[in-house]
Amino acid sequence: MAEAHWTLQINGRSAAVQAAPDTPLLYVLQNDLALKGARFGCGLAQCGACSVLLDGREVRACVTPLSAIGARAITTLEGLPQWHATQQGLRRAPDLHPVQQALIDEQAPQCGFCMNGIVIKAAELLAANPRPTDDQIRAALNGHLCRCGAYPSILRAVRRAAGL
Ligand code: FES
Numbered sequence: 001m002a003e004a005h006w007t008l009q010i011n012g013r014s015a016a017v018q019a020a021p022d023t024p025l026l027y028v029l030q031n032d033l034a035l036k037g038a039r040f041g042c043g044l045a046q047c048g049a050c051s052v053l054l055d056g057r058e059v060r061a062c063v064t065p066l067s068a069i070g071a072r073a074i075t076t077l078e079g080l081p082q083w084h085a086t087q088q089g090l091r092r093a094p095d096l097h098p099v100q101q102a103l104i105d106e107q108a109p110q111c112g113f114c115m116n117g118i119v120i121k122a123a124e125l126l127a128a129n130p131r132p133t134d135d136q137i138r139a140a141l142n143g144h145l146c147r148c149g150a151y152p153s154i155l156r157a158v159r160r161a162a163g164l
């Protein structure tokens, strides 16, 4: 497909890019915008490593073409603390989203490859449901694969971030 010009709303700013309409958002984030938080894992919407928020809903950037985004707001890991501050009406964005801090506190990351998707999905969950049950946390994170098997500490971290 022929390249076209796109104006994306990313982390509260506009970003102009030139790419074919079927270019996955993940490629643009990593290669054109130097936003490396979202990772390439499977490329097939199976692992969640590439997740971002689109108007506050988690999507898999590896299978989201530029042509499907339109004017919707993209939030990547880099913009998540500010997104959280806006959601919560905070004056200042924290350095880290509470889920990120809780993952560190629980020493959950092993290799860390899955953590972008875990943080994005848990942030989406807690914004909609600030006091989730363990079953709700497990259900939300069900599509996010952690090859290191850090699931118990990830669950503890999400519970910690929720103040449970
Ligand atoms: S890289 Fe997108 S879901 Fe695995």
Ligand code: FES
Binding pocket: 108, 109, 110, 111, 112, 113, 114, 115, 145, 146, 147, 148, 149, 150
């Ligand atoms: S910490 Fe290694 S894949 Fe999850």
